[in-house]
Amino acid sequence: MPELPGVEHHFIDVRGLRMHVAVAGSGEPLVLLHGWPQHWWEWRRVIGPLAEHYRVICPDLRGLGWTGAPPEGYRPEVMADDIAGLLDRMGVHRFRLVGHDWGGLVGYQLALRSPDRVSHYIAVNTASPFLRPTPRVLLNGVRVWHIPLNAAPLIGRRMSGSVVPRWALRHWTYRSAALTSEDARIFLAQFRDPARVRATVSYYRNIVRRELPLLLVGKYRWSRLTVPVLVLSGDRDPLLSAGQMTGFDRWATDLRVESMVDVGHFPPIEDPDSFVAGVLGFCGDPADRDCVTPDTVLG
Template identity: 45%
Template sequence: MDTLPVLDGVTHRFAELPGLRMHVAEAGNGPPVLLLHGFPQHWWEWRKVIPGLAQDHRVICPDLRGAGWSAAPAGGYTREQMLADVVALLDALDVDRVDLVSHDVGSILGFALCLEHADRVSSHLAFGAGHPFVRFHPRMLTVLWRLWFQEVIATPGLGPWALRSGRLPRHLLHSPTAPDAWSDDDVELFVAPMREPARARAGSALYRNVILGEVGRISRGAYRDAHLSTPTVVLYGADDEAGLPLEFLGGYEDHADDLRQELVAGAGHFVADERPDAVVDHARALFASRG
């Protein structure tokens, strides 16, 4: 994992943050847009999105703590610390305010950034994870069995072993909707970091503390009194195997000034890989609407 993949127009740097050396891929010039990747991916998730957004934006794609080419320290895989990493990165880059595009665990951090640092975010396009105001509906129980891998990954010992094996990360990246969304080289770029014990442990801790931790926070009503002022669009892949109809994904109406939810046809969980055109189009429309 020493060699970075090449994408035209993309440059790379390492930001020295408190307790973390973070890798950042950048492209383009103009208003800054921050892209936060999901699991088990890294900045390369945005390879099909960067060219479209970089035409008139400065695109900033960090590797989150423990992912890609960023360092994988022994600790810090909590919502609070990983959010602090993102804020520290913006400060290190002298970026006061961004438009935000996020996926999966990146969306958990993205919503946290909007809620706790609203002055830093102009708009937010999220996918691969719902908003934090969702309420329990019995229909949700029908898809829980499809998320069996979450407990596996989160279990100390078992999770790191399963990630190092490569089979589980490959399973997570499988897309029956768009089987050609990734080349073999793309898949290897996402799977390879997990073979490193430190990164496999990081992935397990992230799942345990941030992803499943967010489920716990929502179920305990942690966002009951929260208010979202950031203009937000949440996308769901219409063919996501763990997806639910939009009518079961409400709960935000009294908590958000401007939040819309839409389905993306021809996509499952990995919308940026499966329908990058939809991500670029939705992002551009959102950025323009708040301008």
């Protein structure tokens, strides 16, 4: 477990899943959900500045980091239940939420299903759940070649356990100097565990077999986002075009879009100052007390 000043680590049982969560600061809760191939360490450059304003809660998603890696449950809905259950155990009801990549898909689920709990949601370099199969979207599918490769029979475990995560960390980062060799080592170490490699294969097989087909036939066409949403993205992201992250105004009550200049797929790593400014600018002053929660209880 890498160490970061001011951060506490807790392991909490949530419906039989042993979840790891890193916590820092005090005040109103701000939940940060990481992407792949990462874990809570993705937020290391922004935890300190954000903890000056909020109680920052950084869980590891199912199958990644130091959270358990069971054989099943790698669907956004299930992982949203994991996070909701974790926050219940911590005594947190209402919170601000940031989700990146896979954590962004989980964040959309929480915002759609629990608008009474999520006061603000920031989706970072994350595909929209309202994605439609337009020609542009289909053509952009070549950008996410890693999805079928990670999901592939026979070679999927080898690819997702070594080749693809190494490629992702190196080539999805536009500001390459921002991701140190030590950061890469910490992220890649988790894939020495066969259970976590199996979890990654499950993540992406679920995308190919279930989530993407349902998305493209309009799974969320009757849904509506009533939570204020900010889509925050790096303009140099090699995976997702702006059209795949935005364009769902008619399904959202309050939608804003901001782009970070010369930033790739990992904004909190590549430009932490601008990222923190974006979070604070959108979520507002915690002194407004719109997210009052009971005292945190850690199990």
